[in-house]
Amino acid sequence: MSIEKAYNSWANQYDTNKNRTRDLDQTATIETLSNYEFENVLELGCGTGKNTNWLLKKANHIVGIDFSEEMMAKAKEKITSKKVTFKKADLNENWDIDNNCVDLITSSLTLEHIKDLDHVFSEANKKLKKNGLFFISELHPFKQYSGSKARYETESGTQELEVYIHHISDYIENANNNGLKLVEIKEWFDKKNENELPRLISFVFKK
Ligand SMILES: C[S@@+](CC[C@H](N)C(=O)[O-])C[C@H]1O[C@@H](n2cnc3c(N)ncnc32)[C@H](O)[C@@H]1O
Secondary structure: OOHHHHHHHHHHHHOOOOOHHHHHHHHHHHHHHOOOOOOEEEEEOOOOOOOHHHHOOOOOEEEEEEOOHHHHHHHHHHOOOOOEEEEEOOOOOOOOOOOOOEEEEEEEOOHHHOOOHHHHHHHHHHHEEEEEEEEEEEEOHHHHHOOOOOEEEEOOEEEEOOOOOOOHHHHHHHHHHOOOEEEEEEEEOOOOOOOOOOOEEEEEEEO
16 A cells, blocks of 8 residues: 555544554654744645644644645644644655755654655755755654564554655764754653664654
């Protein structure tokens, strides 16, 4: 099943299923981005708007991009603010957003589905203003090495999604190659399992 179709069918349960990765990402996003100021935000893979709602507390304008109509339909049910625009688009194509116009790009739990990180960082560089930030929160590659990937339960069994492994060095090299410098990197662990593999990794890059 294509990634887009899988998210369309996951959408109904995405917000309500037990999902430690989703919940820890929310913590990572809020804890990290509370330390930064931003007004114009581009949210990649906004999904059901889990993080959009919190970003709205600080931002004046947010564009959320996602290729799953059903995930975004859930976001639109929750978020009616005129400050937010949702756009259906594939991140593997060129992003239909003005250049040099946003001061923050965020991407949570989305880049594991994107093979070509160079394209993402190249587009991010074009869309960011000077000194703009790119926040990424992803399933930690150590978890990916151990076989973890986006998945959900259906009546006919577990549906696993197509994913690509990105090493820590892949993020940093692709960012550097596209004019973005690492400002912050952090590993996020499940609260009760701090001796186990980190669940998430987050980065803040700056243009
Ligand atoms: C795991 S969900 C994360 C949603 C949200 N960021 C969150 O943290 O709850 C991944 C999202 O990325 C979107 N996505 C994956 N690949 C994409 C692509 N190539 N273009 C646009 N959206 C994509 C999916 O449709 C899905 O909504």
